[in-house]
Amino acid sequence: MNKFLMSGNFIIGEAAIRAGCRFYAGYPITPQNELTEYMAEHMRRAEGGVFLQSESEVAAINMIAGASAAGARVMTSSSSPGISLKQEGISSMAACELPGVIVNIMRGGPGLGNIRPSQGDYFQATRGGGHGDYRTMVFAPATCQELADLTMDAFDYADKYRTPVMILADGMMGQMMEPVIFKKPKPRQYPEKFMLRGAGDGKSKFIRGLLLDPIDSEEHNWKLARKYEVIVENETRHEEHLCDDADLAIVAYGTAARIAKGAIKRLQDSGMKVGLFRPITLWPFPEMKLRALSEKVKRFLVFEMSTGQMLDDVRLALQGYAQIDFHGRPGGAVPTPAELANVVARVYSKKAQTVY
Amino acid sequence: MVKIVSQRPKSLKDKIFHYCPGCGHSIVHRIMCEVIDEMDIRGITIGVPPAGCAVLAYNYFDVDMIEAPHGRGPAMASGIKRALPDRIVFSYQGDGDLAAIGIAESFHAANRGENITVIFINNAVYGMTGGQMAPTTMLNQRTTTSPDGRKQSLDGYPVKVSEIFSQLPGTTYIERCMVNSPAGVNKTKKAIRKAFQCQRDGLGFSLVEILSPCPTNWKMNTIDSCKWIDDVMSNVFPPGVFKDDIKARATEAAV
């Protein structure tokens, strides 16, 4: 197996092309420009590959929606403010059950914010983001290897559930280089009957999200909801690190989870038993897995590069089962493992409260 | 023996239009389907209807269709066409869809010279939402959101899509027609055929703007609506061919 040293943005691009992505549209925005540039350069080597620099993020998401309907494997990418612009199209793709991969290399917000790594888009990513009753699957890689693996998987899940799937990383993941091995992609399994390629001699088809009859629309919503239930049931992923005999577990994802691992190492050296629960899918959130862990671990510290968004999901999973503390650094600030270790040590030595 | 002089085009579904009496959409749907039949392209055509009255166009066109969010038709059509270059792809848009909320998508699809066809229904008013001001509403024209008539000082000027888009080097064929008379309908059909042929020959972006009556929101009867297009609308939006580079492009392509 060949090992490559590549930046996160390049890795996503390479993994996508290897996974059979043949249509990419995007609009430049820092800190994900290298991904757009990689697709411009390398989509050419893929037969039938199309790279299109769109006039806006709004256009990009609709371009990939069109190409997806036409049967191509599709991807677009952006960073926080651009993802806000894509929401109309993401909602539309969810409604029309069009597969596609959307990459968000998060930066500081709200508004234009800044271009530093941040995790302020958790709510937007996991609650649907656009209007209406829908969800998108959200993967939160924490290493460059996971960026490669999950990008490839994202295409398979998008097809399997006919839904937009999001890769949620941040500026640090996008810019960082680590060695990576690209796995062999699975052959695509996406039935032609879902594609719009011209009716030929047969019956014409249409793809739509507009259902004027409320009963039809309600049924469509429930159909989507049943699909999301299946995803929740089957597709959660997470990692537990040193949780077996931990007195306290940090809950963190992506870059924050890496920082947490660094902090845990320092805490180990001072004799504290601290583990990490790392959601890899943010939606579906590994709620039951986290609750199961609360049978062993009674104290949790949620750590996010935000003011506390995943915290809500942790509360839903653990409220009444365990004690929950929070540490957050929003707006593009990236804490050091030493800082987090100090925070954890303080919580660790606090007298445990009774939990109801 | 009975001689058939007129029948429903094969590409038009056997359904009763939901459009208001006197509306131009049903006429345009029908002549588009006639062209699709005549060119025998039903099996390779993919249409993108807009948000607006024609959002339900897939109930009538018997071709593959996918609905776009408001104004995004040309972006979606670009995606479809780039993924399937040998299909005939059209977006069907109203004045709000093309010239207001979707002006960026329309402008840039045209500027890229996407090999697609845009059918643009200009009725100077927002139809489906109940007669509000459109980007093509004319100065002093009353709508529900310009109750004293469109004022330049507040609302600016009506957008002349054909004139503007014909300036873009990416466009190949642009014509403005009217469907307010049998002659106008025939002329419009010819323009649509030319636009589709332009696309089939791979010659680039084509747009047919159609001045189309909206008696309900104009608050006129159907006859007066047709007259109003002649007497008022066509003065601001004169019909004609604004761009025809078909021959030049064909020569270029041959070289």
Next chain:
Amino acid sequence: MITKVIFSGFGGQGVLMMGTSLAHSAMNQGFHVTYLPAYGAEMRGGTANCTVAVADEEIASPVASEPDYLIVMNSPSLFSFQTKVSARGTIFLNSSIISERPSRRDVAVYAVPCGEIAQDLGNTRVANVIMMGAFIKKSGIVKADTYLKSLETIMGSRKKGVAEINRKAFAAGFDFIKD
């Protein structure tokens, strides 16, 4: 065992290349490695810096709050980063353009006149490779052979002679540090 290194200098001094070349050679020698560039809104001017972590185990944070090594190619970088270097850490500085010396007393300092050495070699653009020679000799993070092979791979064979001058530059820096 984990070693973290910060490279810093003006944009254009090849600072990011110093980081990527170290990261490549560490990977090729079988280590875990992360490379993290600082990125800003401006395309030219200002300082460029990057952080490389090399370890024989999984690397948690790619950020170095207390780097073991600091390699600075200009004065502003020295002032920005010298306080972060871990106690008993090491600072390499490009003494050709840095006249100041670190205020820290608990770190080892190597002043390498990269500019002058480069001039002697007849190519002022290899100052960064000279510094890498000195750094790798002293730190021993990767083998010199591995480094040079990796450098050749990432530079490509675009120009004949590039590999040759790089080898010379690396050797000059390597030999500058006495055992």
